Amino acid sequence: MPRLPANFYAGWRRPAEPAPALQEGGLPPERWLQQVWRHQRLRRAELRTLDGRPVRVLHPGFWNREPGPDFRQAVVQIGTEPPRTGDVEIDLAVGGWQGHRHAGNPAYSGVILHVVWDATPASFAPPVMVLRPFLDTPLAELTPWLDGEAESIWPAELSGQCCAPLQALDAETLAELLHQAAEVRLQRKAAELAARARLQGWNGALWEGLFAALGYKHNVWPCRRLAELIAPRAGSENAATFEAQLLGLAGLLPVELPRSTGATHARKLWDIWWRERDSWADLALPLSLWHLAGIRPANHPQRRLALAAQWLADGEFIPRLERWLTQPGAGEKELLNVLLPDAEHPFWSHHWTLRSKPVTQPQPLLGAARATDLAMNVILPWLFARASAGRGSGRNPELLATIRQRHFAWPAGEDNSALKLARQRLFGGSTRRLPRTAAAQQGLLQITRDFCGQTDPLCSGCRFPELVRALPGASGVGSL
Numbered sequence: 001m002p003r004l005p006a007n008f009y010a011g012w013r014r015p016a017e018p019a020p021a022l023q024e025g026g027l028p029p030e031r032w033l034q035q036v037w038r039h040q041r042l043r044r045a046e047l048r049t050l051d052g053r054p055v056r057v058l059h060p061g062f063w064n065r066e067p068g069p070d071f072r073q074a075v076v077q078i079g080t081e082p083p084r085t086g087d088v089e090i091d092l093a094v095g096g097w098q099g100h101r102h103a104g105n106p107a108y109s110g111v112i113l114h115v116v117w118d119a120t121p122a123s124f125a126p127p128v129m130v131l132r133p134f135l136d137t138p139l140a141e142l143t144p145w146l147d148g149e150a151e152s153i154w155p156a157e158l159s160g161q162c163c164a165p166l167q168a169l170d171a172e173t174l175a176e177l178l179h180q181a182a183e184v185r186l187q188r189k190a191a192e193l194a195a196r197a198r199l200q201g202w203n204g205a206l207w208e209g210l211f212a213a214l215g216y217k218h219n220v221w222p223c224r225r226l227a228e229l230i231a232p233r234a235g236s237e238n239a240a241t242f243e244a245q246l247l248g249l250a251g252l253l254p255v256e257l258p259r260s261t262g263a264t265h266a267r268k269l270w271d272i273w274w275r276e277r278d279s280w281a282d283l284a285l286p287l288s289l290w291h292l293a294g295i296r297p298a299n300h301p302q303r304r305l306a307l308a309a310q311w312l313a314d315g316e317f318i319p320r321l322e323r324w325l326t327q328p329g330a331g332e333k334e335l336l337n338v339l340l341p342d343a344e345h346p347f348w349s350h351h352w353t354l355r356s357k358p359v360t361q362p363q364p365l366l367g368a369a370r371a372t373d374l375a376m377n378v379i380l381p382w383l384f385a386r387a388s389a390g391r392g393s394g395r396n397p398e399l400l401a402t403i404r405q406r407h408f409a410w411p412a413g414e415d416n417s418a419l420k421l422a423r424q425r426l427f428g429g430s431t432r433r434l435p436r437t438a439a440a441q442q443g444l445l446q447i448t449r450d451f452c453g454q455t456d457p458l459c460s461g462c463r464f465p466e467l468v469r470a471l472p473g474a475s476g477v478g479s480l
């Protein structure tokens, strides 16, 4: 006999307070509208724009949790126009388009449909579709789901056409597939670095790659430009001078510092930059080149460039990277020691930016996640490119074997939105069967680049499912 009351679990999940949208005149939170759109909880056959044209949603797009439109790569057909691939922005009201300054913002130039909860007729750039009249279930009934699990569920119908064949693949074959895709990615990155090395030498190519990686997603280009300007002088100055030059050229030092400013780190850098800035005047980057909005404090370019300054000042930096490769058994921890020899920086361990207040817990200038990123995307490919570069006896097979061993044994790095989307499309969001290595992550990214990147969100004409089905490890009779 059951010891617990019937439906007790459903009772646990009932919201204690009525949701705001259910109160008189209340509006649903925007995140609910995103889930309605993402899961297409709509009477899809009836959808219309505000000006009355039928809307056919061939794909709702991929939910974007970063700055920019709410959904990327949707495929929508409006009226008699051919289907278009583009972004979808969700707002409570039509006025959000102007109110949130999307109009004229290049990040929103790819919006093909503006989806709102409620609207009065108005004329705006993208066609507008109102959600409210088309919900497939009254909002009151949808509320527990919208407020609960909707965000965490991956809509199965958005999975790629390769999802089923990949599920049917045995674990060994799947691991081998990812391994091979990762090998392709390693070689591709190495070839890119070798091409850069032909133009600016091996060290120049490494510096450019390292700086670009420090720029993370949004600040790759200004960081790369700084590498071109400053890296040729590596080893010729101390860290404070390199830091002042990098931040000064970047436009990331305060324009003026009042005389009353005490002996701060900014003052120290400013005093160095003040003496030099005229000689760099033509080369300084505009501040507008930097993407600073919404950036995590740990990724702020001021911190990243402070770290780069330490590397540039260390005349032994590149030789130490080379020694790390040949040191038996060296891995992640030992690389971190090369990249961050001084665990504590007198200023940057205690501040996120030049102007920020001290933090309570000391923060390293580089964490394990970023070290993995640098290893997989720059350092190991660069070492691989160099070891492959010589012809005949110049090629170093032993070193190549060591690099491969490090590359494929490296533990998985930090998750990111590209990996999440790849897992969702290819594996329906499940991670159970994926090897927990950085190389498996690289392999996954390579597959999305090679296949997802060549077609549309509907997987039109993608050969990958068919190729997976033909693998020997696919259930059924497969052959290569």
Ligand code: SF4
Residues within 6 Å of the ligand: 159, 160, 161, 162, 163, 425, 426, 447, 448, 451, 452, 453, 455, 456, 458, 459, 460, 462, 463, 464, 465
């Ligand atoms: S485009 Fe190809 S590889 Fe990408 S999810 Fe669709 S079927 Fe899979």
